[in-house]
Amino acid sequence: xIIVKNLVKHYQTxxxxxxxxxxxxxxxxxxxxxGLLGPNGAGKTTTLRMIAGLITPQSxxxxxxxxxxxxxxxxxxxxxxxxxxxTGIYPxxxxxxxxxxxxxxxxxxxxxxEKRIDTIIAELNMExxxxxxxxxxxxxxxxxxxxxxxxxxxxxxxxxxxxxxxxDVMAVRNTRQTIRQLRDQGRCLLFSTHYMDEAQKLCDHVAxxxxxxxxxxxSPAELIAQTGQADLEEAFVTLAEQYQAATQ
Amino acid sequence: xxxxxLLNITQKELIDTIRDKRATRQALLVPIxxxxxxxLINPLLSxxxxxxxxxxxxxxxxxxxxADDTLIAIFDRFGITLEEYDGDDMEADIAAGDExxxxxxxxxxxxxxANEELTIIAIRTNSTAGGPMSGNLSISxxxxxxxxxxxxxxxxxxxxxxxxxxxxxxVTFDVADLSSPAxxxxxxxxxxxxxxxxxxxxxxxxxxxxxxxxxxxERGTLEALxxxxxxxxxxxxxxxxxxxLVTLIPSALTLLSYWFATNILPDSMTNGAHLPFxxxxxxxxxxxxxxxxxxxxxMIISIRTKAFKDAQSALTPAMFGIMFVAxxxxxxxxxxxxxxxxPVYGTSALVSTLAVGNGxxxxxxxxxxxxxxxAVTILFVVALQLFNRERLLYS
Numbered sequence: 001x002i003i004v005k006n007l008v009k010h011y012q013t014x015x016x017x018x019x020x021x022x023x024x025x026x027x028x029x030x031x032x033x034x035g036l037l038g039p040n041g042a043g044k045t046t047t048l049r050m051i052a053g054l055i056t057p058q059s060x061x062x063x064x065x066x067x068x069x070x071x072x073x074x075x076x077x078x079x080x081x082x083x084x085x086x087t088g089i090y091p092x093x094x095x096x097x098x099x100x101x102x103x104x105x106x107x108x109x110x111x112x113x114e115k116r117i118d119t120i121i122a123e124l125n126m127e128x129x130x131x132x133x134x135x136x137x138x139x140x141x142x143x144x145x146x147x148x149x150x151x152x153x154x155x156x157x158x159x160x161x162x163x164x165x166x167x168d169v170m171a172v173r174n175t176r177q178t179i180r181q182l183r184d185q186g187r188c189l190l191f192s193t194h195y196m197d198e199a200q201k202l203c204d205h206v207a208x209x210x211x212x213x214x215x216x217x218x219s220p221a222e223l224i225a226q227t228g229q230a231d232l233e234e235a236f237v238t239l240a241e242q243y244q245a246a247t248q
Numbered sequence: 249x250x251x252x253x254l255l256n257i258t259q260k261e262l263i264d265t266i267r268d269k270r271a272t273r274q275a276l277l278v279p280i281x282x283x284x285x286x287x288l289i290n291p292l293l294s295x296x297x298x299x300x301x302x303x304x305x306x307x308x309x310x311x312x313x314x315a316d317d318t319l320i321a322i323f324d325r326f327g328i329t330l331e332e333y334d335g336d337d338m339e340a341d342i343a344a345g346d347e348x349x350x351x352x353x354x355x356x357x358x359x360x361x362a363n364e365e366l367t368i369i370a371i372r373t374n375s376t377a378g379g380p381m382s383g384n385l386s387i388s389x390x391x392x393x394x395x396x397x398x399x400x401x402x403x404x405x406x407x408x409x410x411x412x413x414x415x416x417x418x419v420t421f422d423v424a425d426l427s428s429p430a431x432x433x434x435x436x437x438x439x440x441x442x443x444x445x446x447x448x449x450x451x452x453x454x455x456x457x458x459x460x461x462x463x464x465x466e467r468g469t470l471e472a473l474x475x476x477x478x479x480x481x482x483x484x485x486x487x488x489x490x491x492x493l494v495t496l497i498p499s500a501l502t503l504l505s506y507w508f509a510t511n512i513l514p515d516s517m518t519n520g521a522h523l524p525f526x527x528x529x530x531x532x533x534x535x536x537x538x539x540x541x542x543x544x545x546x547m548i549i550s551i552r553t554k555a556f557k558d559a560q561s562a563l564t565p566a567m568f569g570i571m572f573v574a575x576x577x578x579x580x581x582x583x584x585x586x587x588x589x590x591p592v593y594g595t596s597a598l599v600s601t602l603a604v605g606n607g608x609x610x611x612x613x614x615x616x617x618x619x620x621x622x623a624v625t626i627l628f629v630v631a632l633q634l635f636n637r638e639r640l641l642y643s
Contacts, residue, residue: 088470
């Protein structure tokens with residue numbers, strides 16, 4: 001389980017104080033897909049980076065599998081699989097070599113590592129790509145490497161930052177299928193997206209973030225019912241407008 | 249510190265670099281060419297000078313009819329043919345670089361000399377004519393010939409008066425060059441090797457240093473690395489180790505190709521000067537800390553940039569800075585021991601001394617190593633500050 005409580009991250013810039021994340025709280029239960037929804041610049045990536053221990057929050061806590069990210073970041077990193085915002089790969093290495101590289105950071109070695117790599121390759125249908133250098137791979141093929149390296153240590157908690165962003169239709173379907181499989185394996189999944197239809201199709205639970213604050217949370221069906229709209233996109237717009245009106 | 253993380257990073261960066269044709273070419277080909285070029289440049293220049301010196305040159309003369317036979321014979325002995333100038337304005341031609349030198353012999357020159365009266369031959373020169381070597385060589389030879397003419401006339405006059413020529417030549421010199429072949433090779437190497445080492449220390453590891461820092465940002469692989477359980481120190485050290493190991497190859501290759509070139513050239517070109525292998529080997533060893541210094545400096549600059557090209561631009565001043573300091577050491581050696589503590593300068597001065605073949609004092613070697621390693625430690629602390637996860641993501 002991932003528990004985020006009262007998370008705050010403000011930046012002082014030339015334009016003044018930016019409240020990137022402002023008192024954000026939500027919980028991601030095991031065996032469920034939790035979506036962090038919001039437009040670009042809402043604070044999704046900053047929140048995910050604080051959960052991953054890449055950024056230190058000014059206040060608030062994040063616990064992953066019971067480990068506090070500020071007190072025991074190494075334990076959190078071991079417990080988490082992260083598909084980051086930057087989805088680059090090493091073009092001169094094969095997918096297998098890239099999985100081996102990341103696997104070693106988690107203490108995997110020898111036969112156990114090779115077995116895990118084979119499992120990942122099979123799960124992501126990468127058999128024909130596994131031993132080819134990644135130079136020239138399509139976006140979808142690259143995305144498989146990105147997801148594979150996040151899963152190499154078989155984490156029970158996975159966070160994904162806009163995992164389908166920029167992918168073609170087939171790659172999006174494959175990625176969504178992978179996310180569902182991971183949920184069905186009992187893992188705790190948190191992913192950010194600004195595609196409302198994607199969130200509606202995939203998520204068991206969503207937290208809507210706008211201007212660094214959580215403005216609503218619940219299952220897609222609950223949020224749709226709460227706003228009386230036809231789908232999650234319309235529900236999101238309604239909630240955002242209500243929040244804006246309330247804060248003005 | 250988890251050593252397996254560090255080794256994992258180093259191993260991956262090395263494989264990644266080896267597979268990069270551009271980096272491999274730069275690491276292997278450039279140093280070999282550079283070493284050969286620097287080793288050949290001095291003997292080749294000497295060879296060109298020598299062959300130029302043996303060539304017959306023709307000098308235009310205004311008033312050649314006034315020259316006496318002795319003058320013409322002496323110039324001929326020095327490989328200079330005098331011929332009547334047939335243009336309109338000899339000085340203008342020389343100024344324009346069409347001729348490197350010309351003489352103006354006054355009317356009644358022979359009679360004036362015979363009467364033992366003072367006379368003047370005007371010499372007009374242009375040292376840049378036909379390239380710096382050509383012009384300077386012609387002028388030097390002309391001056392030698394005129395001195396010889398003066399000497400001959402003076403000797404004749406003394407003999408006519410039955411005065412011993414030793415009156416005007418109280419001392420003659422018996423000169424012998426007692427330098428060993430290694431010392432003669434080292435004299436050139438003392439200038440070139442410190443510069444070569446500085447160039448390869450910066451240039452040799454530059455590609456991989458950028459690739460493991462700015463390259464990670466540009467590719468979008470940095471964040472994936474930062475979310476692993478490896479610490480900032482492990483990541484930085486792992487990358488630095490890879491950069492250092494890769495830099496060693498071009499650094500060693502440059503010096504080895506320099507040594508190879510000085511040993512394969514015929515004695516006629518090198519004047520029998522051969523650089524001993526032990527000097528090259530010692531030079532490689534004493535410059536290891538300086539290579540590490542250059543590596544970490546390059547990494548610090550690269551960390552602060554976002555893309556490969558940005559890093560290349562940002563590194564240009566650093567590269568010239570290090571080269572300048574190395575050149576300063578070659579041309580202006582340290583005047584006291586404390587100066588050996590200065591990174592790059594101390595090491596370059598040490599290598600310069602070493603190249604001459606006189607051996608290097610242990611205390612100066614230690615000063616150079618300690619000074620450089622202290623600087624490396626300071627730079628490492630700075631790099632660690634910059635390699636902070638949050639700062640990296642938003643820089």
